[in-house]
Amino acid sequence: MATEFSFPDTAAVAEFETEKMSLSMGPSHPSTHGVLRLQFELDGEIVTKCDPVIGYLHRGDEKIAENMTYNQFVPYTDRLDYLAPLANNMAYAIAVEKLARLEVPARCQAIRVLTAEMARISAHLLGLGAFGIDTGAWTVFMYSFTEREKLYKLFEELTGARFTTSYSRIGGLQRDVPEGWTGRVNAFCDQFLPILEEILGLLTRNKIFMDRTVGIGVIPKADAIAYGLTGPNLRGSGVGLDLRKDKPYSGYEQYEFDVPVGTRGDSYDRYLVRGEEMRQSVRIIKQVIAKFPDGPWYATDARKIFAPSKDKILTSMEELIQNFMLVTEGPQMPAGEVYFEAENPKGALGFYVVSKGGGVPWRLKIRAPSFCNLSILPKLCVGSMVSDVVAILGSLDFVMGECDR
């Protein structure tokens, strides 16, 4: 029996009031890459207002830092941008070394650059894979995760941990690179480059991917600067700021690499910038390995900052005392304040350290790039469709562990 149904006539429709709908996306939504909640006000499918709700992953890292010695905080830096812990370790160590006015040897700097660039590749691979999933391309994720796995094998061999590496120490590293490790990194790079082209080939001229990203989430240059965006998101909008080039640290000035810059500032440009950055990272890694310096891998003269070697601790009284003081009171720092930013995969990760002397910081502020990159969302999302918000989030490539600290 067919039910009778008739559309309401126009006169009846006029009696209905149109109203805005509110929609809560997240905190556990596949496209929010962690625990970000977006509170939308929608007009049909168009976003008229967007209010990001963050803090679900807030652990009080800055408070914790005020209550422990400088080296004890290294594992907490792993958990900021947990996709590139090696880069965070390095940024934190350099910030504290600046406070101590300590110069680490060339070999230590080279190892740090090497590991930071490997972390960049690993982070961008995940960013691309997740972005692909957000826009309906599953395969990219599979390819990029295979490559990340190879990187994790190398990280494990170097640091003993795949994920939470805690590799840097104030004034040096946890340990030197293992025998033959740089050769294996080189071999990884050689096999990685053709695979990278394949991965990027899956997206770059992909009709669906381009439809989802070209002209979506356009960030004009002025907005990118006003909201304090950094990293690939800023460069995608046409600002060629890369701290590795413009404010070189840890010996980046010795290496040749190009800084990719977008032209339109849309999601597609941010994707292109990340793709090119991986090629440039491989270039840097190859140069580092080609002129890998010999010599000590920690600051040998910094006796009040870097722990003596284990065999010395077990055989010599003075070194034993020194190690005991380092462990219980922490590396001794002068009073003062420094601010240091490193070019991390997500943008400029900054540490503002205020010291009153001694082994514990008085205040440690972490300037998280993901926090600043997300602050543009209330402006960026307005006027776009809900489905485009998913593409925008994927293109911003944020990590909530870092945003919420």
Next chain:
Amino acid sequence: MSATAAVTTALQEKFPQVTPRASLDHEAVNVPAGEILAVLQYLRDDRAYDLLVDVTAIDWAEGVTPRFTVVYHLFSTAHHGYVRVAVNCPDDGAPAVPSASGLWAGANWHERETYDMFGIKFDGHPDLRRILMWDGYPHFPLRKDFPLAGIETPLPDAEVAAETGTTAIAAPMAGGPFVAAPGEINLTEAEPRAKDESWNEAREKPTRR
């Protein structure tokens, strides 16, 4: 480089109340709260410090005057220099400084975070709500008088609190084994394990079953 080297002197010429601030790296100035917006605008428009990288605050501990200092870090995308601008909050009890969110849209979230963590009000801020802690949270966690372990607090949702009968409890690692105490104190006290009271001379070590 000359553009950045002269910032302190140029600022002092224009704003006589600005004083140089001790710093181990970048140029740094102290600015009175009343002039902060004018100084920031001058730095942005005339000195090309166009990127506001960070806004934060320092709590110099209870009883110290001035207690709160708000710190801005600016960067120039043109000449790649940093400058640090610090403002002491005039009132220790109800700290407040003018909001820079009119100059940089990005200051909005930074100032919300500073308010959330320190309770410093930013006058003229369009939307000064908590950002990392939940709305209605009664404390300011990064103040020095707030304990590391946290303070027991009612859950944000009254209905959930009534149903579950729980509160947001203090962290179990309070003064825990991995936390070294700062400052010039007796090593036995500062040594981390000394604070683990699960077993010591007074209480017997639990034996393995």
